[in-house]
Amino acid sequence: MKAERDFTERVLNYHHLNHEIVIGSVAPGPVILLENSEISSPAKVKINFQNVFPEKVADNLKNLKEKLIFTNQEIMTDEIESVYLGVEYLGVEIGKSNPLSKKTSVTFDDLAGMSFLVVQDTGPWQAIVENNIPDAAFLYQADLDAMSEISRNSKFPYFFSNLSLVSSATIERSDGGERVAVPIDDPRNRLEFYGSYLKGNRKLVQPLLKEINKIWPQN
Numbered sequence: 001m002k003a004e005r006d007f008t009e010r011v012l013n014y015h016h017l018n019h020e021i022v023i024g025s026v027a028p029g030p031v032i033l034l035e036n037s038e039i040s041s042p043a044k045v046k047i048n049f050q051n052v053f054p055e056k057v058a059d060n061l062k063n064l065k066e067k068l069i070f071t072n073q074e075i076m077t078d079e080i081e082s083v084y085l086g087v088e089y090l091g092v093e094i095g096k097s098n099p100l101s102k103k104t105s106v107t108f109d110d111l112a113g114m115s116f117l118v119v120q121d122t123g124p125w126q127a128i129v130e131n132n133i134p135d136a137a138f139l140y141q142a143d144l145d146a147m148s149e150i151s152r153n154s155k156f157p158y159f160f161s162n163l164s165l166v167s168s169a170t171i172e173r174s175d176g177g178e179r180v181a182v183p184i185d186d187p188r189n190r191l192e193f194y195g196s197y198l199k200g201n202r203k204l205v206q207p208l209l210k211e212i213n214k215i216w217p218q219n
Helices: 004-015 029-035 054-062 124-132 144-152 169-172 199-215
Strands: 020-025 044-047 068-071 080-088 090-095 117-118 135-141 159-160 179-183 193-197
Touching: 020 029, 020 199, 029 044, 029 159, 029 193, 029 199, 044 054, 054 193, 068 199, 080 199, 117 124, 117 159, 124 193, 144 169, 169 179, 193 199
Parallel strands: 020 044, 020 068, 117 135
Antiparallel strands: 068 193, 080 193, 090 159, 090 179
């Protein structure tokens, strides 16, 4: 029975979560920001880098798999609540030989027909770019080292976000100087993020959320 499985999982996870805050996310941006920033925390922080499926958020919190999950939807139930953190948006690194690299910003429609290097498992962003960039091709890469190697030896554009700019992988990929970072100015280019947690963990989690809010890019 599902109830019995959930109870067993909750018991197994209780010991591990008793003295630490395990953090998950439905998309990679927020945990990349957290991993690459210095913040103070009332408890030991551990990051689960595997994306949480949106439909699993409530179960993961209730079963104590994570104590805090970054979600792109506000959740307000009898057991779970959310605190707004900020917005993630994409930009694109475009080769200098492409006329779009001379523009101060582009829209999704401007990027029509192009082929992009894309990190695997981008969560909700995958549907946003696939549904809004006409006739584009997406070359998904699960291995970040492979993606960095391909980016250095090709002219394929790739996406970054205001949250991933602090990542060493993003910095290394852009160090060659062969591409130009161009903002994507499009109303469809945004994800709002919330910190979602069990109400019973409010006192433990909210001080950490206040620290995360301080480091969240405001532009």
